[in-house]
Amino acid sequence: MRASPPPDPPAPPPFDVVVERHGPGVLRFCVARLGPDRGEECFQETLLAALRAYDGLRDPGAAGGWLFQIAQRKIVDAARSVARAPTPAGDALEAHADPWHDPEPGSGIWATVARLPPKQREAVGLRYLADLSHADVAAVMGTSVDAARRNVFEGLRRLRDEVGR
Amino acid sequence: MSTDDSRTTHGPDDPRAAPGPDDRLEDALRGTPAADDAFREARERFAARAVDEGAVGVAYEDHDTPVGVVRIGATPEGVVRLVLPAEDADDALARLAASVSPRILRARTPVLAGARRELDEYFAGRRRGFDVALDWRLVTAFRREVLRATALIPFGETSSYRGVATAAGSPNAVRAAGTALATNPLPIIVPCHRVVRSDGALGNYLGGVEMKARLLELEGAAA
Numbered sequence: 001m002r003a004s005p006p007p008d009p010p011a012p013p014p015f016d017v018v019v020e021r022h023g024p025g026v027l028r029f030c031v032a033r034l035g036p037d038r039g040e041e042c043f044q045e046t047l048l049a050a051l052r053a054y055d056g057l058r059d060p061g062a063a064g065g066w067l068f069q070i071a072q073r074k075i076v077d078a079a080r081s082v083a084r085a086p087t088p089a090g091d092a093l094e095a096h097a098d099p100w101h102d103p104e105p106g107s108g109i110w111a112t113v114a115r116l117p118p119k120q121r122e123a124v125g126l127r128y129l130a131d132l133s134h135a136d137v138a139a140v141m142g143t144s145v146d147a148a149r150r151n152v153f154e155g156l157r158r159l160r161d162e163v164g165r
Numbered sequence: 166m167s168t169d170d171s172r173t174t175h176g177p178d179d180p181r182a183a184p185g186p187d188d189r190l191e192d193a194l195r196g197t198p199a200a201d202d203a204f205r206e207a208r209e210r211f212a213a214r215a216v217d218e219g220a221v222g223v224a225y226e227d228h229d230t231p232v233g234v235v236r237i238g239a240t241p242e243g244v245v246r247l248v249l250p251a252e253d254a255d256d257a258l259a260r261l262a263a264s265v266s267p268r269i270l271r272a273r274t275p276v277l278a279g280a281r282r283e284l285d286e287y288f289a290g291r292r293r294g295f296d297v298a299l300d301w302r303l304v305t306a307f308r309r310e311v312l313r314a315t316a317l318i319p320f321g322e323t324s325s326y327r328g329v330a331t332a333a334g335s336p337n338a339v340r341a342a343g344t345a346l347a348t349n350p351l352p353i354i355v356p357c358h359r360v361v362r363s364d365g366a367l368g369n370y371l372g373g374v375e376m377k378a379r380l381l382e383l384e385g386a387a388a
Contacts, residue, residue, distance in 0.1 A: 011267055013262060013267070014223075014258045014269035015268050015269055016225075017258075019211075019270070023207075024201060027203065027204050031203075040207050040210075044210065047211050048220060051220045051268055051270070054268055055267060109193045113194075156190065159190060160190055
């Protein structure tokens, strides 16, 4: 075996591991909130900010929740900059008010998700679009794990009712 | 990570997870392989940008060679690590995270492109030495002296463990020289495979003795 320097305090895993695990979810989540073009821009901004701050991440196990907190901030920033843009203000505000795009045209499910109450909508988005654990959903939304689980569950129940109708 | 951290649907331990129709709903929410392609492309653009903006500590790529897939890691200064096929490539990456920087990303960089081109030329028999920039930070003190001496052994020739110890300035430190060679972070490029036992046996090699023999054969060395 290699006699590399002794591994001191558990170092964060390579950033690459975080990107492989959570990158697809970040992209899907950003696209759902901002549409394909600005969604990808937001994905890039999120990962760049995360990469720059990565050396200081204290709990590598919480990387998922941490990453999506950054994504949330970037999404809010992007939505604000659209709201401020001088172009057709009506459209922009409308987009801001209902910022859920279908990440995969054709499935149609996200149009239904967009009609959920905000907390359920966000919890379902984080759980499935972003592929996060309930604990990470809780961390991003600032709720207890139980509340996160409940929001996901209630959201799914409503979706099932809507889709089944 | 929490216990429910998983890509699978809710386990049987979750009483609220109803089976059946829910699975279809959850699958629809999870998305399709098309999303994976979109991610691959977006990821490449992100990696290129991260390199351009100097945010990457170690960029790496996997490279196909006639002796198997090697993983090459490079800092902005130069190649810092070459992982042989016999090694655990993911473990090597985790060690780089601890010893160099956790800001590790699979990405293309000019240094990596140069290293890959030179490896191709080497294995095609068109190159006898490497010119790509090296980052020696993983090797300190006497070990670095040994590896620098090793780097001077000409293509097609071999030296002994005592030979490189002597060239490094400590003829009696044969054992230490052996350790330096066994922990060479830049095999092939720093040709530790050219160091063989003085009784004519090949001696050990990080990549396996078979690979050592193959490299020496490629170089036409009388081993």
